[in-house]
Amino acid sequence: MRFIVFLSLFSVLLISSCTQKEENVRVVRKFTNHWKFNLLDSLENDSGYYRPDLDDSKWRVLNLPHDWSIEGTFSPDHPADVGGGALPGGIGWYRKTFLLSEKDRGKKVFIDFDGVYMNSEVWINGHYLGKRPYGYISFRYDLTPHLNFGDKENVLAVKVDNSRQPNSRWYSGSGIYRNVWLTTVNPLYVDHWGTFITTPHIEDDRAVVHIQSTVNNDFDQPVACTVITQVVSPEGVVVAQTESADKELLPNQKITFSDSVEVPHPVLWDLNQPKIYTAITRVWSNGHLMDQYRTKFGIRNFYFDAEKGFFLNGRPVKIKGVCLHHDLGALGSAFNRRAMERQLQIMQKMGVNAIRTSHNPPAPEVLQLCDSMGFIVMDEAFDMWAIAKVKYDYSLYWEEWHQQDLRDFIRRDRNHPSVMIWSIGNEIMEQWDSSGVELTRELAAIVRKLDPTRPITTGNNEPSPRNYLIQSGALDLIGINYHHEGWTDFPKIYPGQKFIATETNSSLHTRGHYDMPSDSVRIWPTRWDVPFEGGNPGNTCSAYDNCRTPWGSTHADTWRLIKKYDFLSGMFIWTGFDYLGEPTPYKWPSRSSYFGLVDLAGFPKDAYYFYKSEWSEDTVLHVFPHWNWEDGQMVDVWAYYNHADEVELFLNDKSLGSKSKSDEQFHVMWRVPFVPGTLRAVSRKNGQTVAEKIIHTAGQPARIHLTCDREVIRADGEDLAFVTATVTDKDGNPVPDANNLIKFSLNGEASIVATDNGDQTCLTSFQSHQRKAFHGKCLAIVRAGTKKGSVLLKAASEGLPESTVRIEMK
Template sequence: MNRIFEKYISCKSCLKLFSILLFVLCTTVAFAQNEPRTILDFNKDWRFYLGDEAKAKIITFNDSDWRTLNLPHDWSIEGQFSKHHLSTTQEGALPTGIGWYRKAFTVSTSAKGKAVFIEFDGIYRNSEVWINGHSLGIRPYGYSSFRYELSTYLKFGREKNVLAVRVDNSAQPNSRWYTGSGIYRNVRLVTTSQIAVNQWGTFVTTPTVTSQKAVIALQTSIRKAVGRTSKGELPTIRLVSTILDAAGKEVATQTTQSVRLIDTLITVSQQVDVSNPILWSVEKPYLYKLVTRIYNQNRLEDRYETPLGIRSFKFDPATGFSLNGQPMKILGVCLHHDLGALGAAVNRRAMQRQLELLKAMGCNAIRTAHNPPAPEFLDLCDEMGFLVMDEAFDMWKKKKSKQDYGLTWDTWHKTDLEDMVRRDRNHPSIFIWSIGNEIREQFDSTGITIANELASIVKTLDTTRPVTSALTENIPDKNFIYRSGALDILGFNYKHEAYADFPKTFPNQVVLASETGSSLQTRGHYDMPSDSVRMWGKGGPTKFTDGNPDWTASAYDNEAAYWGSTHEQTWKVIKKLPHMAGLFIWTGFDYLGEPHPYPWPARSSYFGILDLAGFPKDVYYLYQSEWTNKPVLHIFPHWNWPKGKTVDVWAYYNQADEVELFLNDKSLGVQKKTGDELHVMWRVKYEPGTLKAVSRKNGREVLIRTMSTAGKPAKIQLIADRTALNADGKDLSFITVNVLDEQGNLIPDANHLITFSVNGGGTLVGVDNGYQASLESFKANYRKVYNGKCLAIIQTNEKAGRIRVKATSEGLQGAEIELVSQ
């Protein structure tokens, strides 16, 4: 808009003032036109104070010296790693505490008589919210979404309103992993008519699905805040529900006339048919949209949108899982909610990148371990084609940490579970509800009572999806949650040796591996020999001194926690058992906290298939060779070793029946996978040069991979995952930083300190290198590479333009890369 007036207004200050006035005018016009529902991003320009300030709830409190920032925000990730922040070894060694947020805002007089709400997608944790000094409520659980109505306390026109939020994450330990602290998910200001669809007020199901027709069942919860009409009659409305295809074309409509609003909350049921539906699947996640309109006489009172994916699925005790009638294995991973160097602060692009990397590996399912995720994460799973096990709790009444959710269980569990199901039940990606993970009540009779209560809460709100709980005890007589009969699906964690006997142990029960693995790996580090498995804990190394002095685990798939297994051990069992519906690997990515097997200064997990920076570990290619149809040939480790050292060379491959390995053009022999093997290995006496692997099928070459001895470090390489970005203040570019020799070979043990500078329309918001014991700040403008690599994360500003990123290091040729935001 500004460009239209630039030639008429030469003064930049005048132009800026004109733009502000134009924005205000447009906003006022929007209210004047009686928009039935407005949803405003409420993330900008909050004041923040780290510490406790009791007077901050008061509207006249002076917060001018507080920091100004945008949400979502995680104050913990901004801190320095320190042993002093540890109450146990599990939370990530970053600061917690108490923080306050305040936001001043005005509301147009045209909003008088409307219903105004503030919606929070998640605050960690123990939040209390005030509007103009009036307490709206508290919410202990850090993963719940919730809203408060502001209407009664608002001032309209030029008078300012003040929203204040106190967040208390001081009581530690309250989690077994890094949680983050603050208003770490998105916030919205929602204004509706007095007659409107209630929060999460639509429920869309697909009870009948064929290629010719889908029957869509609709339930709409309508909220009425007005009383009787001027004639003393109850108001009546007309409900119109329209299905749109992905192009926005109407494909079906159902209208219900003369709905009498006899209560403050009523539910209207409808049914529509969609002919020749395009089905949602993991390969083609096609989405329709439901548009709900409420008319009072001929006045539009509300317009509400709901995503819709038309699909059917089935679990069978003997044959596992099928989607739209097609048998498929659930190939899943568990994910915690942190986003590496960005912490818990939600960013859609960061979550999308994680899912892209997992999709390329062949993953088709996510377990949200062990809590409800951000709504945007579920949107992405809908759009990208992932099945989701949506999980509610890590503990019930019996605590796992001294200050955890068990303290508020009695008061809040019903509300929190109901809100999760209502919020998430329209996502086609969700196919299982999980009511808990490794719950301690499974070992006594309290598990029967609570499991039945929780399953009943879920079934009251949704009967279209099965209920499970991730169990550790697989002996039927000893597992009280199983004995409750509340679970539709039995999810078992680890103990893969028992999987084959499940049809006898649990006859006629659907079973899946809800958590597997806990394999331990550090990207780019290799301990030999590689053909012996080391289980950390019982029966294996138990102390830090039994491990490596640099807090590393071998990237060969040969180390695991005592309760778990290597990746190969579990997958080779599950792939052969049709009654096992699938698996969820612990975990897709490394995550902050729970640094088993090492204590401080290790501060993040070793379990991921990808490291904390999102760099694949070698086992990533095992799954890619097993779970995708793309040709794969991956050889490792690197080829820089002391001369004469015996080196184990592994290869993951598919679409071939053999691999031949060459060193400096001399054949080291052909290897073939036999039996249930998932990799091949050569034991090679090291000499510098080039290692080459050739995979063949029926004697014909499929793929060639080479790896050469790297020379002296010479230069920096920058590779951006995306160079064209959106100038929205949120979009990200993840830049991989490599240290190379003159020939372009990665230096596998490089640890250079890289310094970054950013000019133009972007900001450096995070750095990382994936090393689990790195204590450098995620928010610094520098990072040491680890095993040749590190990561820089650039976030756009709201002004379009070019972003120049420069990386320098002493003794190396620097590098620059240009991004464009528009």
């Protein structure tokens, strides 16, 4: 091992000069613009759609990522049914024509798909490359043998078959819904996902960084090879370097180079300081630079303790997590980095420090964001194994594909510092089948061979030792879904084992709807296996913490236990956001979930502030509900608060008394006969005011108030602005029952891509530019154009003055 430390300006210049030299050795470009798309009708013959000479001039032109299902009409008659979001599937074809320079002749050219849902098949210039059934997996094809160079065009064709439904328990989306990349390299190159970096030993003054790099020789002759890897600090300074001995690679041989370096005075990746290092791996042959490959990683250590829970960098940390599905609300499953970043920002403001990618591999950018923002990630591979959950799910492809899919999943994600738990399955049916023993051992062995550094778990809704997955002895963490009533007995049932609550709560909420009395819990449905016939008109659920599923629990009951016991390392709430599909407890016309702490449009529900008061350092005083009721109606007024001893409530300046939370209580409540006017709450500590909240009885709708999540967005054709429209009275008070139809229009080089309002029963297409307010709010999503300047979004509603907001694009 050679160890070199560079701390001078020379090291920065070295990086700069090397980067200039490397511009042509590895070229990775986003391959998402100007695709042609055709969605088949039921009678269409697509047998020749892969042919290069096909006339596709009448096909639709679009940019990727793309989800055709979200463009459809909601209907309970779609084969996916309401559980799958009540939107259509089908078969779609994508084609892209492109040129390659003569200078690329003799190089390797790969196409990388981050995810295609589902059953994708790919052709290049009429040559079949292969099929990948799993809709969430990333994969690569080698285009090199079939390419044209110079003036002759290349035609890439992709068939996506999401016609056999139901194949998912939630909304999947359809199409090439994640990014695509074209990678050009020399025939001596670092393999796809070809590095693995670990930090086996960390002290205050040094960290040992172990680096594995797998190099491929696709020349038709032996090649001498040297691998040099530099470690670059978060500040951009080279802090360590390793150089391999020369090795000869035979034709079509791949070799893994392994070495370790010491990084002085490491800056640790942590939740509040997510510092990222970069390893730059350069492949040399006979003095020529053949390839360079950059790997982001973090220096951190963590472990789970059977008695004390989770530790990160030597200190105990309670995992305060949420489960997130892959859809982005009104945008469907078409991945957008800003939309995902917004979701994570909203979660982080609540105090969330962990994300579970339920129940499948996420888009790669999700983990990049978690790395840079500071989240712990439970990275999940499968929702089912060999035994099906729905008729056409992944179990049909399990035998042929699960090993390769799992290997690809681990190799893709194993360098992300945010990933600290591998989940190999969720609520797997083999929990009750003896085949689960060997399957668990098989999957765990695959994971450990590729990454022995992280614990392995499964989300188990059978929490007893009868569970065959647990019986396998192959799990490092016992993951329990729900069953909070048995958590305190975990050390007795599983002595010496480590606990994680992989899925909790399944509480149900409609933003802005309140069922009283609030201290009476509604369990909807009454049983999971019995059709639900109760509920509310309009398919609503109460936004107090007083409505849950029979397998779930209230937010207060769950957190009370997790907070109290150290051995309960943490929890992942089902869910952070509402998502399309699974509209428990209802069926049609509901088409999206009620589980989220935030609705589908991104508007927080009241329970969001419960966790913010417990998990966040921000001062919280959240008082609800609104103050528009029938005269004399008894209304339960709740307050979530922190950093205070008590809260005093006033109605029209008359005190209704001060209240304080007792041990293991998370809110205070007053039962108040409604009188129009003003509710005012004041929180105090040691007699000093900490926070104040005022709620007025609102009058009739008079205005539309527009607010944008950011004043400036990037003019890159991808960035998004999320604009909230709030209906207010003449004094600016939000009108809680307003349902005005709001019509959006836009002046400028941008586009309205979707609207939403968070109503689980709204059947208006997300593509519509008009939307009814739901409990006084709705949302417009604006996509930036590619020209700098400003655009003006307008909102109009009958009887109300037009409102505008300006969005700058730079």
